[in-house]
């Protein structure tokens with residue numbers, strides 16, 4: 001048995017879009033509901049990693065940029081997102097600067113072999129998810145209990161022990177100038193609740209107002225553009241993170257797992 005730990009504390013250093021999915025699981029009473037919430041967690045983990053790689057290649061105008069833009073013109077399946085992520089990881093011309101090193105380390109070892117997380121997520125998880133999604137809980141609870149118990153600890157360990165998922169995620173809510181540099185006031189989007197940070201981020205890096213960015217806790221910021229956004233949600237009347245489901249010239253269709261909320265929004 002694991003020692004009981006406060007679930008809010010356990011996810012406090014986990015990126016918000018993943019933390020929310022992890023916390024939602026324990027709020028479910030039945031094993032079928034927990035199992036389907038666990039599938040959401042696996043999808044969130046994959047989409048978050050892919051979003052970081054996609055933001056990097058499109059900003060670097062790298063060889064995969066056109067394919068990524070094309071991919072999101074219609075809502076891509078999870079399989080297509082993962083296929084594109086794996087192509088970027090296998091592309092020796094892809095950008096290697098931070099945070100791409102974190103994406104690479106999450107899925108590949110130094111010797112080029114896949115990590116256990118990659119083997120599980122790319123193969124086993126996708127197979128389970130594709131065979132169980134698309135129809136409701138049609139099996140007895142014992143069926144879901146077995147699958148839930150088997151996959152819970154694997155996915156939870158991947159979420160909590162991968163450096164990529166504990167890299168700081170912030171939302172820029174004000175921009176100022178600071179001696180030839182920029183000064184950004186940000187909200188930290190880690191764990192269960194967004195928290196405003198009093199100290200501004202001072203950096204030469206220019207990002208747009210309302211950008212949602214990975215931050216290396218020094219001068220580097222990577223805006224996740226439309227792939228991960230923090231917006232006011234009209235369904236729950238509060239701000240939270242979303243993943244892009246599709247991106248057209250002007251609009252991004254957003255989805256969020258914890259409340260199953262979807263909406264269209266203007267692009268940044």
Ligand SMILES: [Zn+2]
Pocket residue numbers: 233234235236237238240256259261
């Ligand atoms: Zn909402």
